[in-house]
Amino acid sequence: MATIRDVSKIAGVSVATVSRTLSKPDKVSAKTRKIVNAAILETNYKPDILARNFRTRKSSTIVVLVPDIANPFFSRVIRGIEQTAQSLDYAVLLGDTQGDRGRESTYANMVNTSQADGIIQLDSHNPFENNSNVPIVNVCDCIRGTDMPTIELDNAAAARKMTDYLISQGHKNIAIITGTLDSTITQDRLSGYKEALKNASIKFNPNNINVGDYSFLSGMSATRMLMKYQAPPTAIFCMNDEMAIGAIKQAKLMGLKIPDDISIAGFDNISFAEYCDPPLTTISQPAEEFGSKAMSMLYRVINQDGAIKKNTFLDFELIIRNSTGRNSHD
Amino acid sequence: MATIRDVSKIAGVSVATVSRTLSKPDKVSAKTRKIVNAAILETNYKPDILARNFRTRKSSTIVVLVPDIANPFFSRVIRGIEQTAQSLDYAVLLGDTQGDRGRESTYANMVNTSQADGIIQLDSHNPFENNSNVPIVNVCDCIRGTDMPTIELDNAAAARKMTDYLISQGHKNIAIITGTLDSTITQDRLSGYKEALKNASIKFNPNNINVGDYSFLSGMSATRMLMKYQAPPTAIFCMNDEMAIGAIKQAKLMGLKIPDDISIAGFDNISFAEYCDPPLTTISQPAEEFGSKAMSMLYRVINQDGAIKKNTFLDFELIIRNSTGRNSHD
DNA sequence: CTGAAAGCGCTTACAG
DNA sequence: CTGAAAGCGCTTACAG
Numbered sequence: 001m002a003t004i005r006d007v008s009k010i011a012g013v014s015v016a017t018v019s020r021t022l023s024k025p026d027k028v029s030a031k032t033r034k035i036v037n038a039a040i041l042e043t044n045y046k047p048d049i050l051a052r053n054f055r056t057r058k059s060s061t062i063v064v065l066v067p068d069i070a071n072p073f074f075s076r077v078i079r080g081i082e083q084t085a086q087s088l089d090y091a092v093l094l095g096d097t098q099g100d101r102g103r104e105s106t107y108a109n110m111v112n113t114s115q116a117d118g119i120i121q122l123d124s125h126n127p128f129e130n131n132s133n134v135p136i137v138n139v140c141d142c143i144r145g146t147d148m149p150t151i152e153l154d155n156a157a158a159a160r161k162m163t164d165y166l167i168s169q170g171h172k173n174i175a176i177i178t179g180t181l182d183s184t185i186t187q188d189r190l191s192g193y194k195e196a197l198k199n200a201s202i203k204f205n206p207n208n209i210n211v212g213d214y215s216f217l218s219g220m221s222a223t224r225m226l227m228k229y230q231a232p233p234t235a236i237f238c239m240n241d242e243m244a245i246g247a248i249k250q251a252k253l254m255g256l257k258i259p260d261d262i263s264i265a266g267f268d269n270i271s272f273a274e275y276c277d278p279p280l281t282t283i284s285q286p287a288e289e290f291g292s293k294a295m296s297m298l299y300r301v302i303n304q305d306g307a308i309k310k311n312t313f314l315d316f317e318l319i320i321r322n323s324t325g326r327n328s329h330d
Numbered sequence: 331m332a333t334i335r336d337v338s339k340i341a342g343v344s345v346a347t348v349s350r351t352l353s354k355p356d357k358v359s360a361k362t363r364k365i366v367n368a369a370i371l372e373t374n375y376k377p378d379i380l381a382r383n384f385r386t387r388k389s390s391t392i393v394v395l396v397p398d399i400a401n402p403f404f405s406r407v408i409r410g411i412e413q414t415a416q417s418l419d420y421a422v423l424l425g426d427t428q429g430d431r432g433r434e435s436t437y438a439n440m441v442n443t444s445q446a447d448g449i450i451q452l453d454s455h456n457p458f459e460n461n462s463n464v465p466i467v468n469v470c471d472c473i474r475g476t477d478m479p480t481i482e483l484d485n486a487a488a489a490r491k492m493t494d495y496l497i498s499q500g501h502k503n504i505a506i507i508t509g510t511l512d513s514t515i516t517q518d519r520l521s522g523y524k525e526a527l528k529n530a531s532i533k534f535n536p537n538n539i540n541v542g543d544y545s546f547l548s549g550m551s552a553t554r555m556l557m558k559y560q561a562p563p564t565a566i567f568c569m570n571d572e573m574a575i576g577a578i579k580q581a582k583l584m585g586l587k588i589p590d591d592i593s594i595a596g597f598d599n600i601s602f603a604e605y606c607d608p609p610l611t612t613i614s615q616p617a618e619e620f621g622s623k624a625m626s627m628l629y630r631v632i633n634q635d636g637a638i639k640k641n642t643f644l645d646f647e648l649i650i651r652n653s654t655g656r657n658s659h660d
Numbered sequence: 661c662t663g664a665a666a667g668c669g670c671t672t673a674c675a676g
Numbered sequence: 677c678t679g680a681a682a683g684c685g686c687t688t689a690c691a692g
Contacts, residue, residue: 001442003685014663019687029661050444051685054384055668061423070409075400082399082426086433091445093391094422096412103416112331114380114669115421216605245605252607275546275575277582277607333669344679349671359677381669385684444685 002043011039022047054114062298063093063107063116067123071214072270073240073287074122077140080291081120088299090117101125108134118302120294121148124184135301139294141185149301151293151312155185158283158316159192159237160199162265165281165318166235167200170327171263175208175233177222177243189239189267208233212243219246227254227262234262234327241266241273244280248323259325269319279321286314332373341369352377384444392628393423393437393446397453401544402600403570403617404452407470410621411450418629420447431455438464448632450624451478454514465631469624471515479631481623481642485515488613488646489522489567490529492595495611495648496565497530500657501593505538505563507552507573519569519597538563542573549576557584557592564592564657571596571603574610578653589655599649609651616644 008015013032021028021036028036039045053059064081066074078092085092093116095107108127110116111134118135121127124143128134142150166174176193179186190209197204210226212218219238223246226233238244244266248258256262258278266273269284293312300306338345343362351358351366358366369375383389394411396404408422415422423446425437438457440446441464448465451457454473458464472480496504506523509516520539527534540556542548549568553576556563568574574596578588586592588608596603599614623642630636 004687005685015686016663016665016688017661020662023687027661032661046439046442048444048685049440050380050384050389051668052687054380054670054684055686055688057668059380068409069399069412070402070405072400072402072405075402075405078424079398079400079426082424091440092424094408094412094424096409109376110379110421112376114378216601245602249605249607271546272575272602275579276605277579335669345670346672346679346681347677350678353671357677362677378669381684382671384668384686385670385672387684 001048002045004045004047006043007036007039007045010042011036057114059091059115059117060089061091061093061116062118062120062295062302063095063110064120065095065097065104065107065122065127067097067099069094069096072242072272073268073285074140076287077122077291077294080288080293081295082291083288084292084295088295090295090299097123099123101127108136111135118298120291120298124182135298137294137298137301139290141183143184149297149308149310149312151290151297151314153285153316154313155188156192156195158267159189159239160196161192161316161318162237162267162283163193163196164200165320166237166263166265166324167196167202169235169263169325171233171235172202172327173205173208173231173233174202174235174237175210175226177210177212177219177226177236177238177247179212179214179239179243181211186239193237212239214240214242216242216246216249219243220250223247223250224254227251227256232262234329235265235324236262237265237267239267241268241270241280241282244282244323245272245276248276248278248280258323260328263324263327265324273319274321276323278323281321281324282319284317284319286316289314331378332375334375334377336373337366337369337375340372341366387444389421389445389447390419391421391423391446392448392450392625392632393425393440394450395425395427395434395437395452395457397427397429399424399426402572402602403598403615404470406617407452407621407624410618410623411625412621413618414622414625418625420625420629427453429453431457438466441465448628450621450628454512465628467624467628467631469620471513473514479627479638479640479642481620481627481644483615483646484643485518486522486525488597489519489569490526491522491646491648492567492597492613493523493526494530495650496567496593496595496654497526497532499565499593499655501563501565502532502657503535503538503561503563504532504565504567505540505556507540507542507549507556507566507568507577509542509544509569509573511541516569523567542569544570544572546572546576546579549573550580553577553580554584557581557586562592564659565595565654566592567595567597569597571598571600571610571612574612574653575602575606578606578608578610588653590658593654593657595654603649604651606653608653611651611654612649614647614649616646619644
């Protein structure tokens with residue numbers, strides 16, 4: 001590969017001039033620029049970005065910590081991150097952590113070794129033990145009480161909206177299948193559910209809370225348990241669409257009609273929500289926008305360029321489809 | 331951040347010795363090692379990997395070119411890449427190309443600028459105009475007639491197996507909904523389908539080929555057209571699961587019973603295949619293994635360490651579920 | 661507008 | 677086993 005030195009020799013100028021022609025062309029005379037550009041073409045010179053990054057002490061790379069890249073919601077968030085990173089000339093390193101703290105800190109540490117300039121964390125952990133001054137943005141599932149800027153949904157409000165809707169359909173015995181309990185998202189959605197019940201003066205029944213883990217299978221097994229109660233719920237609100245799809249499958253296996261016998265709702269509005277049978281009532285989240293906003297925010301944090309908003313909330317939408325309907329049990 | 335210089339001063343040794351303590355500890359006396367390690371601890375020194383990469387002329391980073399990260403099959407492949415990359419101490423840069431050649435070559439060019447050591451390409455394009463000597467592995471959707479090592483399925487054999495199975499169920503009028511025609515995968519699966527018909531002495535009907543684009547919607551619209559024929563097909567083989575799920579939705583909308591009125595099969599065995607209604611008959615592909623094998627192969631190419639196999643074929647499996655059944659039309 | 665020079669933080673032959 | 681020194685390919689104050 002040709003280096004800047006090769007170009008400078010052929011052009012008969014200093015390496016400084018070649019460098020300037022590339023980075024600050026207005027500081028170079030038109031004539032010199034022409035000569036240099038010709039030499040660049042001739043040598044097929046491509047600047048060594050690794051060397052440049054090393055010299056300028058910035059990698060123009062960010063790392064995204066994601067619990068599971070194969071999750072259909074996260075993969076859309078990452079698509080949003082990636083698109084915006086491209087337009088800002090940042091490269092995106094993938095840190096699939098599988099929820100493992102060790103992997104998280106390994107990846108997060110890439111900032112300390114100059115391999116990345118900042119971090120986008122999609123999980124509700126702080127990858128650093130104490131508040132460091134590493135640029136980091138927390139998106140989707142956000143920790144409370146840290147200095148990290150967050151981009152999130154008002155998950156309590158969204159869960160309240162869904163629960164309100166189910167109540168409006170005449171449901172009183174409404175179960176909820178939660179995600180893993182250590183996640184902020186789970187906690188917020190749970191409190192939104194409880195609030196809605198309270199506002200409607202419906203007594204909260206602890207048996208109606210079933211802990212899942214955001215997987216299809218946990219949606220199935222939770223539903224199996226719930227439907228064995230003496231007074232089974234007439235509606236089940238699942239904290240994500242996968243669990244709701246699992247719940248639908250289980251309900252059908254038990255011979256139940258949806259939504260006549262049981263209403264089932266999800267959260268996320270993944271693309272399959274529209275294609276399952278019946279189509280899923282759910283909360284739509286702007287997945288790509290989460291990614292895009294997170295990347296823009298991280299850019300501002302890294303480059304101290306623009307206002308840093310501590311907490312950003314994006315809009316959600318209740319999508320009513322046919323997996324839910326009026327309570328026909330009483 | 332502490333540098334190697336800081337450590338060397340505190341330890342009272344040269345920077346060379348600090349460097350060796352980290353990279354070739356057996357070349358350093360136990361006593362010196364102890365002193366150096368203490369100094370490293372004291373200063374909380376983290377080697378600057380960017381500087382190291384620059385110095386050693388390798389980035390220990392690879393870039394993966396993927397048409398769409400949000401595709402549930404690709405995201406599993408990437409998970410496989412990422413896991414293996416981790417164990418080989420490589421970082422993974424994400425290149426979501428959206429099928430755009432310009433983006434592909436931008437990302438591929440990162441190897442020429444020292445930002446990456448090699449490329450995994452998930453699409454059937456050569457990102458370089460002419461055969462370059464850039465380390466690259468082509469996986470899943472592979473180009474014919476290049477020097478790139480490929481890791482793929484025998485897609486023709488897999489499509490033949492599915493078609494054979496449908497024929498064995500008494501189907502003769504079997505339609506196929508293809509992916510985009512410029513993809514090698516599409517071509518291979520199409521020829522497998524044709525071969526199977528030929529082997530069974532079933533006359534191939536060009537009207538039974540409907541071109542889709544691997545999306546739900548194209549599965550729906552293709553099915554709408556196919557079912558309007560005077561003699562509509564009794565089975566539809568879709569080249570991926572999304573189109574099959576779209577086809578199922580459309581068939582239901584038209585009041586058809588699956589599989590009684592129409593058998594529908596997919597390809598990929600994404601996680602939703604098991605949860606749609608009826609569960610989808612499909613071809614299972616080892617998505618993670620594709621990624622993992624691709625990464626191992628790329629490692630060997632980059633480091634010229636181990637045998638390079640030009641074409642690797644992984645195993646597929648026919649998964650029979652309830653979206654297909656015996657032809658009950660004649 | 662241009663060039664000479666320093667230097668980013670490492671690694672690694674080379675000499676001892 | 678250890679150190680002094682060169683150098684990876686750039687960028688950027690500084691001087692002119």
